[in-house]
Amino acid sequence: MKKKKVIIVGAGPGGLVAGMILSQKGFDVHIYEKKAIVGGRNGFIQAGEFKFDLGPTFFLMKDVLERIFKICNRNLDDYVKITQLDPMYKLVFNDKTFAPTTDKERMVLEIERVFPGSSKGYLQYIEREQKKYDRLIPCLEVPYGSLTDYFSLRLLKALPYLDGHLSLFDVLGKYFDDDFLKVCFTFQAKYIGMSPWQAPGLFSILSFIEHGGGVFHVNGGLNELSKAIAKVIEECDGNIHLSKGVKKLIVENSVCKGVLLEDGSEERADYVVLNADFAHAMKNLVEPADRRKYTDKKLKKMKYSCSTFMLYLGLDKKYEKLYHHNIFFANDYKHNVDEIVSNSIIPDDPSIYVHNPSLIDDSLAPDGKSSVYVLVPIGNTSGGIDWTAKKEAFKEKILNILETKAGINDIRSHIEELRIITPDDWENQMDIYDGATFNLGHNMGQLLYFRPHNEFEEFANCYLVGGGTHPGSGLPTIYESARISSELILKKEGLNLYS
Ligand SMILES: Cc1cc2nc3c(=O)[nH]c(=O)nc-3n(C[C@H](O)[C@H](O)[C@H](O)COP(=O)(O)OP(=O)(O)OC[C@H]3O[C@@H](n4cnc5c(N)ncnc54)[C@H](O)[C@@H]3O)c2cc1C
Structure with a gap:
């Protein structure tokens, strides 16, 4: 019998897990990914000799991915090396330092x-x-x-x-x-x-x-999870087409029939799974005539998460006084959070999260050196901040916080590589609506039935996976979105996820 064909738009965690399940269940899977690597926001950055996770660094609920690997007759531990962190992280607030552990x-x-x-x-x-x-x-x-x-x-x-x-x-x-x-x-x-x-x-x-x-770390960074899933897809004869962007979804009589690629070619399929950022994809990949619910006006009115300002620092030394995960809170955290949600204020005293995985993972930087990433939660681009003009000064502010609150006062003289990502970059280079890195907001009006549905409500044969559909943003929930949508497709074909 001819295999049913599935096209997946995007090789982020959601698209990859859907691709893994469906290729293992015998579908003819084709993932089209705009970038040259898999993983989306869960990809990596290579800066000289230093490797960094682009986004996720907290691996939580690892049992969710383990279960999905089991469904695909595989063992996650055969693909990645996972370490539990204890303490989970260091939290610093004014004169207090607190290091929570799971040991009660x-x-x-x-x-x-x-x-x-x-x-x-x-x-x-x-x-x-x-x-x-x-x-x-x-x-x-x-x-x-x-x-x-x-x-x-x-x-x-x-x-x-x-x-x-x-x-x-x-x-x-x-x-x-x-x-x-x-x-x-x-x-x-x-x-x-x-x-x-x-x-x-x-x-x-x-x-x-x-x-x-x-809280868990994956050797080589959490981006290795995406690579592991991609490996299973290849083992199951699925196809991942890198550097192949999708220009439009082909919708005929309210049925999604395939995609038009950026190179002008058309690919038709029985099912289309959409993993690209939801609102960005609606606005750019779906003709307005095919959108009754998610019109441009509705997309503008929906609520979006905050964004992040990122520093990726390749350092010629290791800082033992930093933990693996560290958060240095603003002196007035509530005020800082209010500034973030306003989307229009650059905080004077931001809270920062510092990731220092080289302490336990030698694969990210050369001997004696370290890859340190700093994430600063910040308003999304709807507030209109001009990041081209502001980014240098903000970078200096973050380095000052590392010198003072984090107490690594020689950091400036140890930087070998430095990369910055601003909210504008998330929007323009990573195709994320409003640069809202954690996707649609998670207010009650945008959860469960009120979030864009896994079996997409606008047109038939289209399924959503990723942070923009149910259950929401974050790796475990995104994996679940892909498991749920794949199960819906399997049911349509009279197949069972567990057999
Ligand atoms: C800075 C940051 C830190 C985070 N930290 C954590 C964390 O610690 N733990 C956690 O669990 N989660 C975290 N998250 C949230 C979330 O887990 C990740 O963002 C996750 O990668 C989102 O997965 P996704 O499947 O929704 O889509 P994405 O990762 O956004 O993948 C979508 C893919 O679609 C591709 N695409 C877009 N348009 C097209 C097109 N037209 N044609 C073809 N391909 C296209 C994109 O290139 C991308 O590869 C973090 C996110 C960010 C940004």
């Missing part, structure tokens, strides 16, 4: 060291958030193509745990009094580009995912 006994001691009297709240947090996690995760594993799905018994049962009436920061107020301690369990809202004071209370599961499941 040591965590109680660490809390008592920094926040005397607060460990009881931590134990309550672990107990209640475990229940929330157990109720909520199954709700994220299924598609929300109809309102019936939305009002399912599964979701109704989870409702008491959703904390829908509270903000994330308010939820942590149930457990802790100290504001910095609350920040230590809510800063994770930045993983989905949101403010802890605005993100829905259900997102307390983000910190619980770390505290309950741990």
Whole structure:
């Protein structure tokens, strides 16, 4: 029997996982990727002798990808070397330094060291958030193509745990009094580009995912995950066409029939899976006449995550005083977050995240040297900041913070390579709408049934994967989006994901 053909637009984590599942299940898979490498935002940057993850550095819920590899009759550990980090990270706020661990006994001691009297709240947090996690995760594993799905018994049962009436920061107020301690369990809202004071209370599961499941590093960087998935696709006779951009989706009578490539050729398929940034793809790859719901006006009105300003530093030494993951918070973190969500203010005192993987991973830099990446959450491009004019001064500000708050006061004299990515670069070079690095916002009006559906609602035979569809942004949820959409395609063909 002739194999059914699937075209996937984009080789980001979402497109790759869909490609891995569908090629392993016998589909004729063709992934068209605009860039010369796989991975999208989960790719890498090579600067001279130094290699950096472009985006993701926190590998969480590794069981999600392990399960998907199992579905494809493979073992993730055969493809990548994964190490659990303990402590998970170092958090620095004014005169306080806090290093959380998943080891509960040591965590109680660490809390008592920094926040005397607060460990009881931590134990309550672990107990209640475990229940929330157990109720909520199954709700994220299924598609929300109809309102019936939305009002399912599964979701109704989870409702008491959703904390829908509270903000994330308010939820942590149930457990802790100290504001910095609350920040230590809510800063994770930045993983989905949101403010802890605005993100829905259900997102307390983000910190619980770390505290309950741990934080992992992948040797060579998290970009190696994308390479591993691409390897499986090749083993399953799937095709990844690099440097082959898609110009338009071919839609005829509300059915997606294939793609028009940038080189002018047309490729037809039974199914099209869209992994490119959702809003950017709608605006640029789909003719306005084929979009009734996601018109340009609607796209403009939708909510988007924040962006990031990035520094990739190749250094001729290693800094042992930095941990693997480090966050240096602004002196007034709430004010900093408000500036970020305004999208129009460059923070005077930004919070910065510093990634220092060379401490445990020799593959990223030559002997004795290190690859350090700094991520600064910042407004997306909708605020109109002119980054061409501002980027040099902002880079200097970040280096000053590394010298002062991080205490690495000789850093300027040890820089061998330096690359910068601004919100404008995310938009213009990585094709991300408004440079919103964490995709569509994760407010209640853009979640579950209200997020663009896995089986796309605008036209038939088109499925979405990646941060712009259900369940949302972040590697595990993106892998899940691809598993959900692939399962929907398999069902259409009368096939089962697990056989
Ligand atoms: C700086 C940063 C840090 C992050 N940190 C973390 C983290 O620590 N942990 C975590 O879990 N998540 C993190 N994320 C979020 C998320 O996991 C990643 O952004 C992830 O790579 C998004 O995957 P995706 O599948 O949605 O799409 P993308 O990675 O954006 O991939 C989409 C692909 O489509 C391609 N494409 C676009 N247009 C076309 C076209 N016309 N034709 C062909 N191809 C096209 C693009 O080139 C790209 O390769 C981070 C993101 C960023 C940006």
